[in-house]
Amino acid sequence: MTSEFSQTSSNKIVFEHVSVHFPLLHGQSVRADKNTAKTRGGTLVTKGARVRSLTALNNVSFRIGQGERVGIMGENGSGKTTLLRTLCGIYYPHEGEVRIRGRVSSMLDLHLGFDNDASGRDNIWVRGRLLGYNSAQIESRIPEILEFSQLGTFLELKMKVYSSGMRMRLAFAIATSFPADNLIMDEWLSAGDKAFRSVAEERMVGLVESSGSLVIATHNPGILRRVCQRGIILHRGAIIFDGACEDAIEFYQREIVLGGRNKRELAPLVGNAENEPLTEPTLVEPQALLDRRLSDLESITAALHAYFADMGHYPTTEDVWFGIGRNRLPPEEWIPGLVSSYLDEVPRDPAGMPGLDDPQYIYKSDGEGFKLLALKTGDVDQVRELGMLSAIDPKRPWAYGSWTEGYADA
Amino acid sequence: MPTVSESNASLTVESNLQKQIVYSSGPSTFQDVLSDIKDGLSRTPLWAQFATRDLRGRFSGAALGSLWFIIMHLLIVSGLAVMYSKILGTDLREYLPYVAVGLTVWNIINGIISDGAGVFPANQVYLKQVKLPFSFFIFRINLKHLLIFFYQCTVVIGMYALLKMGPHMIMLLAIPGFMLLLLFLLSASLLAGIVATRSRDMNGLIQSALRFAFFLTPIFWDARRLGEYAFLMNFNPFYHFLEIVRAPLLGNYPTAVNYYACIGMTAITIVLTLFAFKYSMKKLAYWI
Numbered sequence: 092m093t094s095e096f097s098q099t100s101s102n103k104i105v106f107e108h109v110s111v112h113f114p115l116l117h118g119q120s121v122r123a124d125k126n127t128a129k130t131r132g133g134t135l136v137t138k139g140a141r142v143r144s145l146t147a148l149n150n151v152s153f154r155i156g157q158g159e160r161v162g163i164m165g166e167n168g169s170g171k172t173t174l175l176r177t178l179c180g181i182y183y184p185h186e187g188e189v190r191i192r193g194r195v196s197s198m199l200d201l202h203l204g205f206d207n208d209a210s211g212r213d214n215i216w217v218r219g220r221l222l223g224y225n226s227a228q229i230e231s232r233i234p235e236i237l238e239f240s241q242l243g244t245f246l247e248l249k250m251k252v253y254s255s256g257m258r259m260r261l262a263f264a265i266a267t268s269f270p271a272d273n274l275i276m277d278e279w280l281s282a283g284d285k286a287f288r289s290v291a292e293e294r295m296v297g298l299v300e301s302s303g304s305l306v307i308a309t310h311n312p313g314i315l316r317r318v319c320q321r322g323i324i325l326h327r328g329a330i331i332f333d334g335a336c337e338d339a340i341e342f343y344q345r346e347i348v349l350g351g352r353n354k355r356e357l358a359p360l361v362g363n364a365e366n367e368p369l370t371e372p373t374l375v376e377p378q379a380l381l382d383r384r385l386s387d388l389e390s391i392t393a394a395l396h397a398y399f400a401d402m403g404h405y406p407t408t409e410d411v412w413f414g415i416g417r418n419r420l421p422p423e424e425w426i427p428g429l430v431s432s433y434l435d436e437v438p439r440d441p442a443g444m445p446g447l448d449d450p451q452y453i454y455k456s457d458g459e460g461f462k463l464l465a466l467k468t469g470d471v472d473q474v475r476e477l478g479m480l481s482a483i484d485p486k487r488p489w490a491y492g493s494w495t496e497g498y499a500d501a
Numbered sequence: 502m503p504t505v506s507e508s509n510a511s512l513t514v515e516s517n518l519q520k521q522i523v524y525s526s527g528p529s530t531f532q533d534v535l536s537d538i539k540d541g542l543s544r545t546p547l548w549a550q551f552a553t554r555d556l557r558g559r560f561s562g563a564a565l566g567s568l569w570f571i572i573m574h575l576l577i578v579s580g581l582a583v584m585y586s587k588i589l590g591t592d593l594r595e596y597l598p599y600v601a602v603g604l605t606v607w608n609i610i611n612g613i614i615s616d617g618a619g620v621f622p623a624n625q626v627y628l629k630q631v632k633l634p635f636s637f638f639i640f641r642i643n644l645k646h647l648l649i650f651f652y653q654c655t656v657v658i659g660m661y662a663l664l665k666m667g668p669h670m671i672m673l674l675a676i677p678g679f680m681l682l683l684l685f686l687l688s689a690s691l692l693a694g695i696v697a698t699r700s701r702d703m704n705g706l707i708q709s710a711l712r713f714a715f716f717l718t719p720i721f722w723d724a725r726r727l728g729e730y731a732f733l734m735n736f737n738p739f740y741h742f743l744e745i746v747r748a749p750l751l752g753n754y755p756t757a758v759n760y761y762a763c764i765g766m767t768a769i770t771i772v773l774t775l776f777a778f779k780y781s782m783k784k785l786a787y788w789i
Binding site: 180182183184199204209220 | 523547550626631
């Protein structure tokens with residue numbers, strides 16, 4: 092085993108037939124449902140009448156070489172986060188083996204450990220130590236962190252006076268100022284303004300260019316294109332595509348985003364008569380993580396255009412509404428009355444889009460194109476950027492008044 | 502093709518270039534347990550920082566800040582001492598140090614075990630986002646309660662000064678006793694953490710048991726008052742740990758039975774903890 096490995100010493104990360112199963116403990120176990128409908132998520136494993144565990148990764152194998160930058164794509168619940176955590180050594184595989192050469196910098200949450208009551212400088216120490224660096228290493232990096240974060244004297248102030256942008260800058264500066272062998276990132280680059288994003292991406296690529304490797308989970312084709320060379324697509328815990336970045340994006344758009352029906356055939360199912368596959372997406376990723384993740388408007392809009400171009404026309408009926416959602420906020424927490432009444436009119440599956448039950452964006456088609464009508468967001472800048480005419484605070488539903496034509500070119 | 506059994510530990514192999522980390526299925530070994538603890542110890546600056554942050558956060562914004570640890574303890578000790586010296590008809594001068602020492606020692610026992618039982622679910626943000634040794638969180642809560650203990654000790658020292666109970670050579674015996682207690686608490690909190698993470702009901706059980714033990718342990722009452730039933734105290738594990746610290750501070754020698762019981766219980770707890778940790782190491786993240 093070791094000899095085989097040393098022959099291919101340029102491999103930084105090796106996954107060898109890795110499977111991960113989550114036991115359903117603490118009353119999470121539910122009665123098995125015979126309805127193996129078209130749902131997402133890992134495969135539920137039943138024993139008798141009850142669901143006993145959830146297969147989040149199913150026989151996953153890949154090798155990542157030195158200097159390689161790989162994007163992991165997949166729907167919510169497809170196992171991206173589990174894969175990253177297995178890579179970091181947080182989850183041990185139940186079958187198979189993970190081998191990693193060099194240090195792993197897990198940057199699944201850049202803000203983890205930040206203390207609002209401490210200064211930015213103190214927080215550099217906390218983050219640095221959390222990432223496993225010693226005092227000398229941290230001390231030597233402070234000038235660089237200071238320079239990139241552009242915090243100036245703010246570095247000496249308590250972190251509670253920081254804006255979220257400053258926090259992000261500091262977090263990112265810390266994360267990318269230490270030399271990294273293997274950088275593991277969950278989708279977080281979609282935060283921050285455009286200028287910051289491009290600098291951040293550049294810096295990240297530079298960080299791993301020479302000797303390391305980068306694994307990033309993302310939904311965003313843009314990030315994938317700019318940062319990665321290779322894409323791996325996960326579906327229901329198994330790899331269904333592994334190849335060049337552009338091909339992966341194309342495959343993802345075609346088979347996952349748009350080809351609602353086809354993907355069932357793609358999914359490598361495990362399970363037999365007594366081990367029937369069922370799916371339930373929310374069990375795979377902790378709710379907190381899903382809630383924090385911002386949906387990505389760009390990729391969805393691009394996918395929609397591609398889909399309608401593929402169809403040859405845009406829907407002709409004036410009143411076709413459709414929504415696309417990734418956010419798991421309960422429906423009552425957003426635009427009350429307004430969107431839920433639209434939803435009643437929405438055909439169950441108008442465009443083969445996933446996630447209709449809980450839309451993040453509401454579009455209106457007018458026969459020639461489609462327009463973004465409403466979106467659910469916590470980001471005021473996004474609302475402004477998109478030129479939305481009105482916004483509604485769900486905490487004060489009476490304040491929404493008359494809904495004017497909230498059109499914006501998507 | 503590597504088989505699972507070939508390398509079942511998260512061992513590191515020194516290669517020609519860089520260290521190789523292997524995460525694989527299969528049971529973990531005692532070597533994994535030791536390296537987790539070693540790794541935890543190497544992270545001392547961070548858990549020390551977290552522990553002090555825990556203390557600071559408790560009374561953050563308060564003008565008196567951490568002084569509240571002392572004030573709170575002073576109020577409880579003096580209130581309890583005055584009231585129970587009347588109820589039990591004992592001399593306050595004798596009773597006050599007894600209660601002060603007893604409560605201070607009990608607080609660290611209670612605090613560490615009760616925090617230990619919830620330590621992994623409480624730290625799931627960390628456990629699910631970054632690879633940290635499990636022992637890291639155990640060290641953190643132990644240090645936190647040790648620091649609270651030091652705060653509360655100032656109340657005891659103050660009372661000794663007030664009552665003009667001078668330092669005595671016997672008191673030094675409390676130090677090895679306290680060391681033994683700390684060792685016991687370190688492993689007991691890890692054991693409680695593992696058990697209560699697997700079965701959340703155990704957390705409730707441990708919390709109730711601790712509350713129950715508070716009344717069953719001679720903290721604010723004297724074991725001698727049990728008369729012919731005083732021997733029953735020998736079956737109370739907390740009694741022995743209390744005695745090996747408290748008795749010297751009150752100018753008495755702990756009994757040999759006290760020491761044997763404490764050493765025995767610490768050894769048993771450590772062995773149990775090692776086995777439980779070895780068994781659960783690769784499963785803990787899934788249990789949270």
